[in-house]
Amino acid sequence: MEQKNNTLLIYTLLYFAFLYVPVLFLPLFSFNDGNYMSFPLTGFTTEHYEEMWSKSNLHNALWASIKVGVVASTVSTTIALFAAKAFARYKFRGQNISYGAIMMPFLIPEIILAVSLLIIWLALGFKLGLVPVTLGHILFCTPFAMLILIARIEGFDFSLEEASRDLGENAWGTFFRVSLPLYLPGIIASLLLSFIISFDEFVLAFFLTGSDATLPMYMWAQMRFVQKLPHVLALGAVIIVFTTLIVLLAFWLRNLGQGKKKAEFGINIHE
Amino acid sequence: MLKALKSIYARSEPAKAYSLLSPALILVILVMLIPLTLMLSFSFFTQTSFTEINYSFTVQRYIDFFQKNLLVSLLIKSIKISFLVTLITLLTAYPVCYYIAFYVKKNKMLWLVLLTLPFWTSYLLRVFSWKIILGTKGVINSSLINVGLLNEPLTFLMYSETAVIITLTHAWAAFALLPLYVSLDKIDFSLIEAGRDLGLSRFEVFWKITLPLSLPGIIGAILIIFIPTVGDYVTPALLGGTDGRMLSNMIQGYFGKINNIPLGAASATIMLFTVAIVTIAVSYSTKKLSQRMS
Amino acid sequence: MNSSFIQINEISKHFGSVRAVDNVSFQIHEGEFFSLLGPSGCGKTTLLRLLAGFEYPTTGNLLLDGIDITSLPPDKRPTNMVFQNYAIFPHINVEKNIQFGLRKLGLSKEQIEKRVKDVLSLVKLEGYEERFSSQLSGGQRQRVALARALVRQPKVLLLDEPLGALDKKLRDEMQLELRSLQKEIGITFVFVTHDQQEAISMSDRVAVMSEGKIQQLSAPNELYKNPQNIFVSDFIGETNFLKASTKTQDGEYINVSIENLGEFKIKNNLNISENSFDAVCSIRPEAMKIDTVKSDWDICLEGKIRQTSYLGEMTKFYVETKELEKIITVSSQHFDNQSFKNNDCFISISLEDISLLDKK
Numbered sequence: 001m002e003q004k005n006n007t008l009l010i011y012t013l014l015y016f017a018f019l020y021v022p023v024l025f026l027p028l029f030s031f032n033d034g035n036y037m038s039f040p041l042t043g044f045t046t047e048h049y050e051e052m053w054s055k056s057n058l059h060n061a062l063w064a065s066i067k068v069g070v071v072a073s074t075v076s077t078t079i080a081l082f083a084a085k086a087f088a089r090y091k092f093r094g095q096n097i098s099y100g101a102i103m104m105p106f107l108i109p110e111i112i113l114a115v116s117l118l119i120i121w122l123a124l125g126f127k128l129g130l131v132p133v134t135l136g137h138i139l140f141c142t143p144f145a146m147l148i149l150i151a152r153i154e155g156f157d158f159s160l161e162e163a164s165r166d167l168g169e170n171a172w173g174t175f176f177r178v179s180l181p182l183y184l185p186g187i188i189a190s191l192l193l194s195f196i197i198s199f200d201e202f203v204l205a206f207f208l209t210g211s212d213a214t215l216p217m218y219m220w221a222q223m224r225f226v227q228k229l230p231h232v233l234a235l236g237a238v239i240i241v242f243t244t245l246i247v248l249l250a251f252w253l254r255n256l257g258q259g260k261k262k263a264e265f266g267i268n269i270h271e
Numbered sequence: 272m273l274k275a276l277k278s279i280y281a282r283s284e285p286a287k288a289y290s291l292l293s294p295a296l297i298l299v300i301l302v303m304l305i306p307l308t309l310m311l312s313f314s315f316f317t318q319t320s321f322t323e324i325n326y327s328f329t330v331q332r333y334i335d336f337f338q339k340n341l342l343v344s345l346l347i348k349s350i351k352i353s354f355l356v357t358l359i360t361l362l363t364a365y366p367v368c369y370y371i372a373f374y375v376k377k378n379k380m381l382w383l384v385l386l387t388l389p390f391w392t393s394y395l396l397r398v399f400s401w402k403i404i405l406g407t408k409g410v411i412n413s414s415l416i417n418v419g420l421l422n423e424p425l426t427f428l429m430y431s432e433t434a435v436i437i438t439l440t441h442a443w444a445a446f447a448l449l450p451l452y453v454s455l456d457k458i459d460f461s462l463i464e465a466g467r468d469l470g471l472s473r474f475e476v477f478w479k480i481t482l483p484l485s486l487p488g489i490i491g492a493i494l495i496i497f498i499p500t501v502g503d504y505v506t507p508a509l510l511g512g513t514d515g516r517m518l519s520n521m522i523q524g525y526f527g528k529i530n531n532i533p534l535g536a537a538s539a540t541i542m543l544f545t546v547a548i549v550t551i552a553v554s555y556s557t558k559k560l561s562q563r564m565s
Numbered sequence: 566m567n568s569s570f571i572q573i574n575e576i577s578k579h580f581g582s583v584r585a586v587d588n589v590s591f592q593i594h595e596g597e598f599f600s601l602l603g604p605s606g607c608g609k610t611t612l613l614r615l616l617a618g619f620e621y622p623t624t625g626n627l628l629l630d631g632i633d634i635t636s637l638p639p640d641k642r643p644t645n646m647v648f649q650n651y652a653i654f655p656h657i658n659v660e661k662n663i664q665f666g667l668r669k670l671g672l673s674k675e676q677i678e679k680r681v682k683d684v685l686s687l688v689k690l691e692g693y694e695e696r697f698s699s700q701l702s703g704g705q706r707q708r709v710a711l712a713r714a715l716v717r718q719p720k721v722l723l724l725d726e727p728l729g730a731l732d733k734k735l736r737d738e739m740q741l742e743l744r745s746l747q748k749e750i751g752i753t754f755v756f757v758t759h760d761q762q763e764a765i766s767m768s769d770r771v772a773v774m775s776e777g778k779i780q781q782l783s784a785p786n787e788l789y790k791n792p793q794n795i796f797v798s799d800f801i802g803e804t805n806f807l808k809a810s811t812k813t814q815d816g817e818y819i820n821v822s823i824e825n826l827g828e829f830k831i832k833n834n835l836n837i838s839e840n841s842f843d844a845v846c847s848i849r850p851e852a853m854k855i856d857t858v859k860s861d862w863d864i865c866l867e868g869k870i871r872q873t874s875y876l877g878e879m880t881k882f883y884v885e886t887k888e889l890e891k892i893i894t895v896s897s898q899h900f901d902n903q904s905f906k907n908n909d910c911f912i913s914i915s916l917e918d919i920s921l922l923d924k925k
Contacts, residue, residue: 079295082292090291092285105303112542115522168668196391202395207526223399240396
């Protein structure tokens, strides 16, 4: 390992600033009592946060986003869990094509997915709303969930499942007594991260929600009017804090399992 | 009979694999492949009135697309913006990943989490925060005027191609950082030491060892940035103005106010092909490159 | 004792075009310690996994105690396995690991407790009930794996290289312990290993495998003394090979022409009757004598020492003679640096130490 490189260190820190500072302006201005987001700050206030409580549209949008997010993350994690198991466990013909097909939503601009879903939904004569949005989110979250779960399952020692079969458990018993508890940190991480992806997703929602706005749709509508901006800032700040906490929790869970695995591995080498 | 089937199933790995995969494959077929096929067929129809579509086959929409200078120039502009964003992101992110992979010893995971954390915060809000920064009464302009360096706000900051490029570079950074870091971190440091030992200079070691070995990460980053940015809608809509408008904004128009679904479908299809061509070209040239190296 | 307790009948297992196990038939006796020995990729683990039910044979069938188990899933077989990496469930403690397989046996709570207690004392793990896998040493994990399998009282215990992950000293200890444990409980053990010393020291019988086939199945001392082909001779210990072809038969003996050495009358352990049968002769390094002076043994060659390596209780010599390019021999006799002038030496061979091998 090389020793030190201060130029690179300074550059890296600047890059971190580039990543973080813009996002931090949202919470900063959310406490400013002016209507414009400009310097100098005019005074401290929490009224924009108070204002959020009074908006029933916001509450509806929040509720819609939670509903979509919970369904999308649960369904996509379940689907992805089976798929991840197949890829991590078996070798079979058509493996690469199947993997490519499931990862495809990741490799297609979202607007195209949105537009094609819009066309089929209207062609089938269905009403736009949260259902097509949820379907789109499931499609979009599945590759993410699968990547997270494959990372988890790939290091999994499949002889544990064989040991369970050998000790008299059938396939279901093995799944519930051995696989599920061991996959659990990965499953929770996948649920949390899929929920966040769905919760923040805008383009699919924009094309498919019709009149039932999700939270990003609500914010989008508010961003157009300067006088409504401050409470969007407050909402944004809340969302940023909330997402950060969930993501940190997910990362922690993911590493929790992997840390254990590493420790075990270390002991093996040690002896 | 059932028992025989069951035992064949128990013996067949592909059968087990595909039954595990079936929910995901059904999802992809129903929610992606069939809709995409339908979109493709709609691109061959004609919008006759606000609500009616003539379903007879015609390639007229594609002719329309290439005859409309606006659409072609938006396509070219989308590709150009995407290309610049990809290039800038790669160049700026590479040294950061290099630093973390080779110089950071303790808490690497923490650095990595910190790098990817902003990506998980709402995309819309990240784009919006640039509106706060670049706006006419935004952070940059108001600060510069306050300090007395400016009398008038800089107008080129907002509603321009530059604004779109800066914002996209920020918004998709995490996507470049992860594959780059993973490929750099995989490099066995003794290879680099061996290079130095065999008499290569630092620069030569980078050029002949580090860079080629990190190629998979570079390719991954290129695809993973180019694809979403070429079809990005939010950033140009919020920050692009007329100067920074991209093809997606037009597509949205065809499905919205303008209401020409077939032309919108044709435009989306053309965008999909652009993405496919870039993906194939990039993967093909990687294959060639890695063949030449080995 | 049932001498055909496990019957392996014309078993083949193909993975695509690879024949992991290639038309193998043999029987395992009740209560014996049976080893499958061979280099990695020889099919020994596949064969064990076929017995456990993790793989199903492409052709052939398996009988255990007279019952066809060929297509039974692993949870329906009266076999249990000790895995190579032990496969201790990391999310539950030692006690729960051992109880894991008892749930479906329909035992009462007291019976379960008694069985767990007994097996813990059998493998000397009392007091470790609450520990987790990550808190155990390699040897302790191995004991948990053993206990977990034995607590179900299987008819056959399958062991997949269970000592491979242990260091040498612990491995030697566990070899003795496993052997006496098997004698004590009397269950049939089928043991897979790539370590010939391990197989020879522990087993009642050993099947040497290579390329999916059984090369030789016999008692350990037979393997060493009477290897049937080049592979077995080479795999079990070190040896010197000499090219040879058979001449006339003479009762128990056969005249063999050994390349560059001449014609000799040696024991016909392969019962070859053919003339000019393409064979190989093998002489173990320790059967030869190296000395500074000539001897009156059947064959005595003059040679030069090319290299020596000191092995502690022995010294290994690499010798070149006019007749043979490279001879490996070991000697426990003490020689110092000055013993061999100009590295000149004499190699003596007795005819009864030469064994005839099938060239296959």
